[in-house]
Amino acid sequence: MQIVLVGHVDPVPVQPSDTLLASLLRAGLAFPFSCQNGNCGHCKCELISGEVHELEYSEHALSTAERSRGIVLACRVQPRSAVVIRRID
Secondary structure (H helix, E strand, C coil): CEEEECCCCCCEECCCCCCHHHHHHHCCCCCCCCCCCCCCCCCEEEEEECCEEECCCCCCCCCHHHHHCCEEEHHHEEECCCEEEEECC
C-alpha cells in the first residue's frame, strides 16, 4: 500500500497498522500535527480516494460537514488500500 500526497512527487509506503500520519512522518514529510490521538484536529486532510479504517477520535475534532466532504484525521486513519490525500492548510 501507499499514500499519494497531492503536491508531493513520490508515493509514501505504508507499513501494516500504520496511520496516515505515522507513514508520512516516517517518510520525512512535513505534515501538521499536535496530539496524535484525535483531539486537536491539526492533522485534518482530505481523503480523495482509497479505503481507510477510522480509529476512535474526539467528536469535537471533526464536524459532520467536514466528514461529509471527506475530511479525516491523519493520526486516526489507517489505509486499507492505496490512498490519495490532500493537505488542508
